[in-house]
Amino acid sequence: MRHRDRTDEPHDDYSAFRRAVQFDLAQDINAGFVSAYFRSFATPDSARVLMASGAMQSDPLKRATDTGVVIYELIANGFDHPRSMQMLELLRRVHKGLPVTADDYRYVLLSMLIVPYRWCARYGIRPWTTEETAQGVAFFTELGDRIGIDRLPPTMTAMEAFFDQYETDTVRPSPDSHTLVLASLDVFRFQLTGPMRLLRFLAPQLLSATVEDPRICHALGIPPAARWTRALLHTSAGARRAVNRITGPRRRLFFTPGAPVGAYPHGYRPSDVGPERTKL
Numbered sequence: 001m002r003h004r005d006r007t008d009e010p011h012d013d014y015s016a017f018r019r020a021v022q023f024d025l026a027q028d029i030n031a032g033f034v035s036a037y038f039r040s041f042a043t044p045d046s047a048r049v050l051m052a053s054g055a056m057q058s059d060p061l062k063r064a065t066d067t068g069v070v071i072y073e074l075i076a077n078g079f080d081h082p083r084s085m086q087m088l089e090l091l092r093r094v095h096k097g098l099p100v101t102a103d104d105y106r107y108v109l110l111s112m113l114i115v116p117y118r119w120c121a122r123y124g125i126r127p128w129t130t131e132e133t134a135q136g137v138a139f140f141t142e143l144g145d146r147i148g149i150d151r152l153p154p155t156m157t158a159m160e161a162f163f164d165q166y167e168t169d170t171v172r173p174s175p176d177s178h179t180l181v182l183a184s185l186d187v188f189r190f191q192l193t194g195p196m197r198l199l200r201f202l203a204p205q206l207l208s209a210t211v212e213d214p215r216i217c218h219a220l221g222i223p224p225a226a227r228w229t230r231a232l233l234h235t236s237a238g239a240r241r242a243v244n245r246i247t248g249p250r251r252r253l254f255f256t257p258g259a260p261v262g263a264y265p266h267g268y269r270p271s272d273v274g275p276e277r278t279k280l
């Protein structure tokens with residue numbers, strides 16, 4: 001098990017961002033990834049494409065686990081690792097020829113940066129530092145380059161402006177979006193661990209609080225976030241900040257490539273990742 005003081009890390013320019021994802025802000029960034037995943041259902045065009053593929057309905061836990069695994073593998077190992085080459089190849093293959101626009105891809109890619117970034121500012125142990133932010137921007141820009149998503153805005157501010165404008169232009173309610181949410185709700189329940197496990201029966205309400213934005217909740221067909229669930233998130237953030245001040249940052253790696261996760265209780269090989277018909 002790698003600890004934060006070990007040095008067996010990839011030699012690249014993302015060490016501060018990687019440390020935030022794996023240690024210092026691990027739980028908060030993970031919550032942001034979960035929120036970003038649901039957010040991507042909120043535009044009717046993307047929802048239609050996801051529905052047509054059927055993967056979210058047939059095996060929602062594997063679909064969600066795979067999405068997380070691919071991003072975490074890339075962050076943990078860096079882009080030049082052989083496992084990352086396989087992940088990048090999978091991303092190129094599964095998206096080849098999908099009837100979506102370049103902006104749809106830019107939006108989904110940027111959601112994995114901006115949603116966790118905003119989550120940490122609001123509910124996290126702390127906001128991202130300037131260095132973590134710059135490296136996060138550079139990491140997702142390089143990911144875009146490697147899978148053919150070009151002309152991303154150059155700074156976090158410009159990325160946020162693009163992201164917000166895209167949502168204003170495209171987020172609308174659709175039956176497909178709602179169906180995708182219903183299919184994936186169990187995945188969200190599964191994410192509620194530790195003391196939050198007791199609240200699994202409140203998954204729809206907590207999902208609304210996680211998504212937060214009333215426009216997105218409306219598009220997904222879930223109730224707007226209630227005041228009490230938002231208060232719960234704020235209280236939990238305050239408690240975690242207090243604990244963190246006493247215990248210091250996390251010392252165990254959050255994500256270990258190949259280790260048990262989500263749909264893979266006994267661990268996985270890179271070849272397990274991906275939809276059946278386009279396996280690695």
Ligand code: HEM
Pocket residue numbers: 045046047049050053054055056062063066067068070091094095098100104105106108109149273274275
């Ligand atoms: C650039 C950002 C994106 C990333 C990082 C990403 C990530 C992924 C990953 C990891 C998979 C494999 C999932 C699996 O193993 O089952 C996948 C599959 C897929 N993605 Fe994306 N995706 C992105 C953008 C999009 C967009 C904009 C759409 C449009 C709706 C889309 C639609 C799909 C479809 C249809 C599949 C294959 C079938 C399925 O699993 O539903 N993706 N994506």
